[in-house]
Amino acid sequence: MIGRLNHVAIAVPDLAKATALYRDTLGAKVSAPQAEPAHGVTVVFIELPNTKIELLEPLGANSPIAKFLEKNGEGGIHHICYEVADILAARDQLKAKGARVLGDGQPKIGAHGKPVLFLHPKDFNGALVEIEQV
Ligand code: CO
Secondary structure: OOOOEEEEEEEOOOHHHHHHHHHHHOOOEEOOOEEEHHHOEEEEEEEOOOOEEEEEEEOOOOOOOHHHHHHOOOOEEEEEEEEEOOHHHHHHHHHHOOOOEOOOOOOEEOOOOOEEEEEOHHHOOOOOEEEEEO
8 A cells, every 4th residue: 555655753852954965964955844743843955865854843732743843852764755646545444444634634734735544643653544545
């Protein structure tokens, strides 16, 4: 069912510092910061030849990554995103296999303008999984 790795998201306490690390130390191509108020994050996209890295910094009081950063002060891998061809079919198949879909189970439009869902980390080896329809 899952296809390509779309991105790995890393939550960071200091987006400017993390961006400079990827740009200057790792020599990666980085985007300008993009505020995503609907998702409670500011994002920097890092384009790699085969996938993307997204650096996420909390935005606003109810950021979904605030708790994660409380527990992981230096930041850390927050989620991995796999591509699927049909998100509703993928959701139904996952639920039928016992996987928990977070939220109300309805896809939301993600940072790339495409429908996404998140799957419970306890069902996926401790890793928060995002699926994105491409
Ligand atoms: Co993501």
